[in-house]
Amino acid sequence: MPSERTTTVQKQMSDTNTRGWINGFIGMLIFSGSLPATRVAVLELDPVFLTGARATIAGVLALGLVLFFKEQRPARHQLLSLAIVAMGVVVGFPLLTALALQYVTSAHSIVFLGLLPLATAAFGVLRGGERPRPVFWFFSMMGSLLVVGFAVSQGVSASLKGDVLMLLAILVCGLGYAEGAQLSRTLGGWQVISWALLLSLPVMALLAGLLMPVSFAEVSLPAWMSLAYVSVFSMLIGFVFWYRGLAQGGIAAVGQLQLLQPFFGLALAATLLHERVSLGMLGVTLAVILCVAGAKRFSR
Template identity: 80%
Template sequence: MERVSNLKTQPRENTTNGWLNGLIGVVIFSGSLPATRVAVLEFDPVFLTVARATIAGVLALCLLWLFKEKRPTRGQLLPLIIVAMGVVVGFPLLTALALQYVTSAHSIVFVGLLPLATAVFGVVRGGERPRPVFWFFSVLGSLLVVGFAVSQGLTASPEGDLLMLAAILACGLGYAEGAKLSRTLGGWQVICWALVLSLPVMALLTLWLTPVSFSGISMPAWFSLGYVSLFSMLIGFVFWYRGLAQGGIAAVGQLQLLQPFFGLALAATLLHEQVSIGMLAVTVAVILCVAGAKKFAK
């Protein structure tokens, strides 16, 4: 009887732990754009991208060595490269470039499309046939984001909005590929191996792009670099992929819908950026569209 009782309670514990780990991951990711916004005010965006990847890559290499993780197979290398191009290089670089033109509060509205992008790439990669209602919510959410960008003056800064859209597509592809790969390679191992594969190039670029002097860099900028390197690039993924493995990708993945709310709160409190009622309304509307799309994804 005791053994049967343990078998019944264990799945519940795993599900609860999965939601908790996933929530921690989302909270960590929510600070990425505000921290990047602070960092690009004093660091070159390309240097910021390669430096954060190098710092996280060195730590990932130490973790893999410490736990004596097996090397990925030849068939897993291409998916790992896609993950690296999406979440190690693509999203950090494109957002860093975008945040030279737009505020973090403005960019966070685009992050509301990230779960949708992940779902779309998941559908494409998985070969599923979603219902027509899924595509209705997908198109509606995209139109809301484009309409918001136009209302905020897209012609004044098209670079920032286009870069953010490209960043969301890159990250969505990286998330979907990483979630699929985590089933065979392991959760946190996926991001660690992606960082290690990127490390040689990122380290060389860091040395090449290192400024002659860091005398003018303030403590908030250094703190932001440390945050996006340790938390956004590595620690957040440890909790995120662990949560997906414990609670299920489809279920725990919906926690991403909370990320814009957390991000807007951080932008308003830490950076004192203005968060308008319209911006909140669009964020809520996009989240509802993403929720509807994910509901009818299968």
């Protein structure tokens, strides 16, 4: 029979794992609103300014967190990983999605999120040196073909720029997620995104200042609310829960919660933006998610 000490350790591990799933789920829900909110914001704000502004606002808040908790500076060998995280999730994904949403609807762009867990897993394989089974690559190819086929069926000539930008956004975000998840094991969950934001703060603040509109008089309340959401929630609070969840519950396990993100995102796009979500779009999203689920299952 297990000793009392062993039972206590097992219970603590179980509780930590449960908290990881809860934190990861909250983070995923927050991220689900990012693309609909960005879509609203880019209708009235320049996408490059939006990228700089959201990172600047989140960076100032991150500075407050670091100072309040008196966090030690990252080690020198961690700076490269933080730079990769910053380029992926602070600069790359927000900028590329903001540019893409000038050409496609948020509902259309959310379909591409079905590839995000796969991109994260693929970069995890490259970073961790794992050797997935051949079935992993089968699901990977099927998921990619489904997304490309959907883009062609929708008239690729009309949204080619948006689709290419979304694919690039998924790639850089997957890299940022994988790098951040690995770094969170030693640096801490919320610390990763906070230091990544601070690392990019000088450049992003300068960018926002240079591209600031001459007048904000014509910017509507929904656009301001969308900017606030992507700055405070998508860029900071969501990552606090997400990276904490990855650290507590395991990267591979909690990372699968990303598979639910397209469903919540499509629901938000239909509810808040009154965008049309066709049965075909839902079908492709479901098929892509199933492919990614299969790839994740055979990733080791």
